[in-house]
Amino acid sequence: MSTEETSRFVRLRVEMVLEVTDLDALTGTALESIAAEYGEPVAAVAGSDTAEERMHAEATVRADGAEALASLVDPFDLVSEVPGVELAQASWSSESIEYDPDAEGWDDADDGDEELFLPPDEDDEEGYGDAVAHNGKKDGEDGDPAQRV
Numbered sequence: 001m002s003t004e005e006t007s008r009f010v011r012l013r014v015e016m017v018l019e020v021t022d023l024d025a026l027t028g029t030a031l032e033s034i035a036a037e038y039g040e041p042v043a044a045v046a047g048s049d050t051a052e053e054r055m056h057a058e059a060t061v062r063a064d065g066a067e068a069l070a071s072l073v074d075p076f077d078l079v080s081e082v083p084g085v086e087l088a089q090a091s092w093s094s095e096s097i098e099y100d101p102d103a104e105g106w107d108d109a110d111d112g113d114e115e116l117f118l119p120p121d122e123d124d125e126e127g128y129g130d131a132v133a134h135n136g137k138k139d140g141e142d143g144d145p146a147q148r149v
Helices: 023-038 049-063 065-072 075-079
Strands: none
Touching: 023 049, 023 065, 049 065
16 A cells, blocks of 8 residues: 555554552642642632532542543643644543453453554565554665664
């Protein structure tokens, strides 16, 4: 497939499991972020939509560490320093889970799902065609194999 035939939009899927080691610190940071976003409460606007939104946001992050984390995560921050890309759309969610990496089926991504990330190229024996390594160079470009971390 030539460059002219490929879409300029890319869906990047990232899944992370994070351990909350200090719920109070996480919740406090989320509350500080809400305060910065909405400003300090003003008695004159106590019944306004903004005040209600702020109260709801504060109650949500106090009640659930996963919500506190989601309120602090900004997908734009993940790609803002990447040259040549602009975030077109983002959505994310969080949930508290039971984590057991040793349980059967926990990480099914290691079971040959690589084809979800790289489309097979029928002319390439390995099946990954003109895949570009993380450093922006194709394998073997300039005589050196692309380094992968």
